[in-house]
Amino acid sequence: xxxxxxxxxxxxxxxxxxxxxxxxxxxxxxxxxxxxxxxxxxxxxxxxxxxxxxxxxxxxxxxxxxxxxxxxxxxxxxxxxxxxxxxxxxxxxxxxxxxxxxxxxxxxxxxxxxxxxxxxxxxxxxxxxxxxxxxxxxxxxxxxxxxxxxxxxxxxxxxxxxxxxxxxxxxxxxxxxxxxxxxxxxxxxxxxxxxxxxxxxxxxxxxxxxxxxxxxxxxxxxxxxxxxxxxxxxxxxxxxxxxxxxxxxxxxxxxxxxxxxxxxxxxxxxxxxxxxxxxxxxxxxxxxxxxxxxxxxxxxxxxxxxxxxxxxxxxxxxxxxxxxxxxxxxxxxxxxxxxxxxxxxxxxxxxxxxxxxxxxxxxxxxxxxxxxxxxxxxxxxxxxxxxxxxxxxxxxxxxxxxxxxxxxxxxxxxxxxxx
Amino acid sequence: xxxxxxxxxxxxxxxxxxxxxxxxxxxxxxxxxxxxxxxxxxxxxxxxxxxxxxxxxxxxxxxxxxxxxxxxxxxxxxxxxxxxxx
Numbered sequence: 001x002x003x004x005x006x007x008x009x010x011x012x013x014x015x016x017x018x019x020x021x022x023x024x025x026x027x028x029x030x031x032x033x034x035x036x037x038x039x040x041x042x043x044x045x046x047x048x049x050x051x052x053x054x055x056x057x058x059x060x061x062x063x064x065x066x067x068x069x070x071x072x073x074x075x076x077x078x079x080x081x082x083x084x085x086x087x088x089x090x091x092x093x094x095x096x097x098x099x100x101x102x103x104x105x106x107x108x109x110x111x112x113x114x115x116x117x118x119x120x121x122x123x124x125x126x127x128x129x130x131x132x133x134x135x136x137x138x139x140x141x142x143x144x145x146x147x148x149x150x151x152x153x154x155x156x157x158x159x160x161x162x163x164x165x166x167x168x169x170x171x172x173x174x175x176x177x178x179x180x181x182x183x184x185x186x187x188x189x190x191x192x193x194x195x196x197x198x199x200x201x202x203x204x205x206x207x208x209x210x211x212x213x214x215x216x217x218x219x220x221x222x223x224x225x226x227x228x229x230x231x232x233x234x235x236x237x238x239x240x241x242x243x244x245x246x247x248x249x250x251x252x253x254x255x256x257x258x259x260x261x262x263x264x265x266x267x268x269x270x271x272x273x274x275x276x277x278x279x280x281x282x283x284x285x286x287x288x289x290x291x292x293x294x295x296x297x298x299x300x301x302x303x304x305x306x307x308x309x310x311x312x313x314x315x316x317x318x319x320x321x322x323x324x325x326x327x328x329x330x331x332x333x334x335x336x337x338x339x340x341x342x343x344x345x346x347x348x349x350x351x352x353x354x355x356x357x358x359x360x361x362x363x364x365x366x367x368x369x370x371x372x373x374x375x376x377x378x379x380x381x382x383x384x385x386x387x388x389x390x391x392x393x394x395x396x397x398x399x400x401x402x403x404x405x406x407x408x409x410x411x412x413x414x415x416x417x418x419x
Numbered sequence: 420x421x422x423x424x425x426x427x428x429x430x431x432x433x434x435x436x437x438x439x440x441x442x443x444x445x446x447x448x449x450x451x452x453x454x455x456x457x458x459x460x461x462x463x464x465x466x467x468x469x470x471x472x473x474x475x476x477x478x479x480x481x482x483x484x485x486x487x488x489x490x491x492x493x494x495x496x497x498x499x500x501x502x503x504x505x
Contacts, residue, residue, distance in 0.1 A: 071438035072456065127471075137471050140463045 002398045002418050006298030007267040012253035016183040017419060019260040020095025020248035021357050022087040026059030026241050026344045030090065034354075035361045037343065038369035039391050043225035044344045045239050051126065053206040053213070057224045059241025059345035060203065068158060078120060078145050079201035081154030083244035083350075084111055088155045088195050095248040096260060097193065108191030109152045109165035110181040111246070112174025112198030114348035114406065116167065117146035118205040151199050155246075163191050171406025172310070173271070174198045175245065175352025176414045180269045182249045192254060197353035199244035208348075212238055215279070217314050219345075228346075229373035230311035230318050230339045231381035231388075238312045239345030245353035252419075263360055264416040267399070268297025274409025281317055281405055286324035289411040290401065294328075297415045302332035303399055304415070306368055308359045309339045310403040311381075312346050319380045321403065326383065333384045336394060339371035352404030352412065362397040363418040420499045425492045428472070428504075429465070436464040447488035469495075473502050 002008075007015055021031045026044025028034030037044070048058035065074050065082040068089040074082055088109070092099050124142050131137040144150065152165040164185070170177035175198030182196025202208050212218040219237040221227035228239040255262055270292035274282035294301060307325065311318040329335050340355040341347075347354050362368055370387040377388065397418065404412045420428065430442055433455065440455045451457050465485055469475040475498050477485070484494035 072436075075436075075438065076460070131471065137467070139467065140460060 003303050004298070005267040005417055006296065007265060007417070012256065013251045014187055015252035016186055016249055016266045017252050017255050018247050018263045018266070018360070018416070019250050019255050020091040020097070021245070021263060021360070022090025022092070022094055023243070023245035023354060023357055024061045024063035024083060024086055025243045025245070025347070025354050026061055029061070029063040031094070031357060034358060038340065038358050039367060041370070041372045041389070042343070043372070045224045045227055047224055048203065050203070050206045050209060053209045056209050057219065057221070057227050057239050058203040059239060059243065059347060061242050073158070076141060077154045078150055079204050079242065080113065080116055080151040080199050083199045083201060083242065084151040084155045084246065085158045087197070087199065087244040087246040088159060091195060091246045091248045092159070097248065097258070102193065104160050105162045106192040107161045107163045108182065108185050108194045109155050109161060109163070110178045110185065110194060110196040111152040111155070111167045112170055112176070112178030112349045112352065113151060113167045114171050114174055114200060114202060116148055116150060118207055119201050120145040122205055122207060155195065170412065171408060171410050172346065172348055172351055173404045173406040173410045173412035174349040175354065175356070176269070176402060176404040176412035177271060179247065179249070179266065179353060179414055180271065180412065182247070183266050183269070186249055186251055192250070194249040195246050196249055197244070197246040198349040198351070200242050200348035200350040202348045203240050203242045208240055212240065219313055226373050228313050228342050230309070230313045230342055230371055231378055231386065232374045233376045233378040235313045235315065235318065237314055241345035241347040243344065243347040243350040243354055245350055245357045247353065262419050264363060265419045266414060267417040268293040268299065268415035269413060270296060271410065271412045274411065276409060279407050281320045282409060283320045283324035283327065285409065286321060286405060286411050287327040289413050290324065290328045290403070293401065293413040293415050299399060299415065301329050302334060304329070304332070304335050304401045305394065305397040306359055306362055306400045307335055307337045308355050308400060308402040309337060310351070310405045311339050312341055318378070321405070322381045322383055329385070335385045336368045336392065337383050337386045338368055340369070342372045352402060355404070356400070356402040356414065356416065359400050359402070360416065362400065366394050366397060368392045368394055420502050420504050422492050422496055424504045425495050425499050426488060429488060429491055432465055432468045435468070436461050445488060450486045451488070473499060475499060
């Protein structure tokens with residue numbers, strides 16, 4: 001029996017469940033492969049080179065964009081659009097929904113993004129540089145590629161979805177924010193199926209690498225697979241990654257009626273704001289956000305089985321999150337804590353949804369994947385329950401709490417329950 | 420460029436902007452739209468590529484000349500006759 005939560009007391013048409021998962025990560029292009037990589041401690045970080053910035057490291061995806069898109073659509077659209085189209089189609093396929101007979105006007109698309117448009121703008125500036133900055137050579141595709149709803153809109157075009165579509169700009173908290181938005185829209189009756197989560201094309205903009213580098217927050221390591229090392233004393237920054245993870249969300253009543261397989265229930269969530277700094281996190285607000293999600297779920301800290309951390313491998317960020325987690329989970333030593341960025345890097349807008357997806361199989365396989373690359377644990381990050389370098393078996397997993405935080409002080413937390 | 424070279428150049432541009440279409444059986448008499456999956460943004464791509472590759476400017480009122488391969492080559496011949504194919 002699962003310990004009761006507040007969401008399970010709601011009417012079935014107000015309970016929101018995950019019925020499909022579609023993803024591309026630097027170490028896997030489907031849920032099973034990704035999970036296998038996490039359990040086998042297989043990194044997806046590789047050497048990478050980008051114009052102007054030069055040689056660096058990145059989490060790079062190798063999904064087959066042409067599985068769901070024509071060559072022309074790949075050319076016309078954006079990388080974020082391709083990532084989204086792939087993840088959305090995979091999610092719908094995975095859900096087993098009778099897609100041909102779904103009323104597409106009742107499907108909503110809610111895609112979290114950290115940023116969008118930088119890649120395409122940099123490309124155009126690079127191109128017109130070859131024409132002495134003659135703006136008549138600036139592509140007419142620039143605007144449809146850079147409108148903020150682009151990654152969601154490309155999914156709508158590809159899948160013939162005529163319900164609402166938009167992106168949720170929420171820095172690196174966006175993956176969770178997309179999921180939360182989808183759940184809210186289902187509860188409001190704005191759609192019957194929500195395709196929700198996050199995407200990222202960020203490795204294709206040199207600006208993100210250059211900016212993190214100028215901030216002294218870009219990871220370097222002679223072994224690319226060891227570069228992303230949250231909680232290790234020798235961590236030296238972020239590995240930027242691309243990727244996407246979208247879920248099909250449905251009301252529990254609808255999912256039950258069609259006999260859907262259910263991968264978890266959204267039992268609690270919260271978003272709040274630090275309002276203290278552009279980049280530096282605020283552990284007090286992070287703890288408040290986690291506590292708010294727990295309260296809404298009607299759960300106590302010790303009822304959480306796994307905490308999926310946001311930690312990115314920066315000196316200050318990891319320490320601050322650990323401070324927040326000590327505040328909330330300090331008296332809950334049975335809680336297991338892990339990190340997925342250590343495998344794939346920081347997938348920006350996709351980070352929250354990808355990291356959650358990496359943990360969801362724990363409901364069934366009762367294994368917690370570790371955070372890897374911890375050769376020497378930073379004493380400031382030595383949380384009780386931190387699963388390091390080797391997967392750990394547990395008796396049961398009922399609740400997973402997923403942290404995702406971002407610049408300008410945005411914090412997001414979701415809690416998924418076994419069902 | 421000779422008319423044959425202009426045709427080859429247009430074909431090259433079309434292969435870029437419409438990579439899913441088979442150009443082998445393109446009928447030069449028939450309109451592009453009847454044979455290829457082209458929309459207005461694609462036609463702008465033809466205009467843009469000619470501008471970028473050869474600095475050929477095509478005013479909006481002349482876009483109608485780009486309907487078929489034959490009409491396009493006929494229209495471009497005077498504009499591209501002095502361009503040396505690289």
